[in-house]
Amino acid sequence: MGALFLGARPVVGASGELVDVFIDAREPAYVIYQGVSIDASPAARQEMVGYTGLEGVSMVTWAQFRRNVQNYVAAAIVKNEYPAKRTAPGLLAVLKAYPGRPVAVTWNGGMATSFFDFQHAVEVFADFQENASRYEQNRLDNAANDPLNPDIQIRVLLGG
Secondary structure, X not given: OOOOOOOOOOOOOOOOOEEEEXXXXXXXXXXXXXXXXXXOOXXXXXXXXXXXXOOOEEEEEHHHHHHOHHHHHHHHOOOOOOOOOOHHHHHHHHHHHOOOOOXXXXXXXXXXXXXXXXXXXXXHHHHHHHOHHHHHHHHHHOHHHXXXXXHXXXXXXXXX
């Protein structure tokens, strides 16, 4: 089943305080998180609430998500390939900086922020499931160009 992006546009204003986080965990290769600000249109909020009836889709308060971000992130990870990275705090910062933008934590502890990242996560997860040892060798060979590295994703989105 595909991810819910709720359109290609942000569904909330970037200036508003976050009140909720929309979570779509239906894709095994990643879990999408989308901040919902106080400025969210009633129609956008209603659409998100409507999707929470689907298995794997939920919405939690920003306060609850912030307090338990490590647990939400850990639930997405099958094999943590970035144990020293700051995925959880980075996710919080990105959601706050870009309300309405879908950001994913991938099956391997990485981050996906673009269509191509999401597709890459699906492809490498399939490779891992098909042949874990071959996947590991390919991963080592391509580590310098890893588009899912959370440090790279956070730096691109937040600078520094």
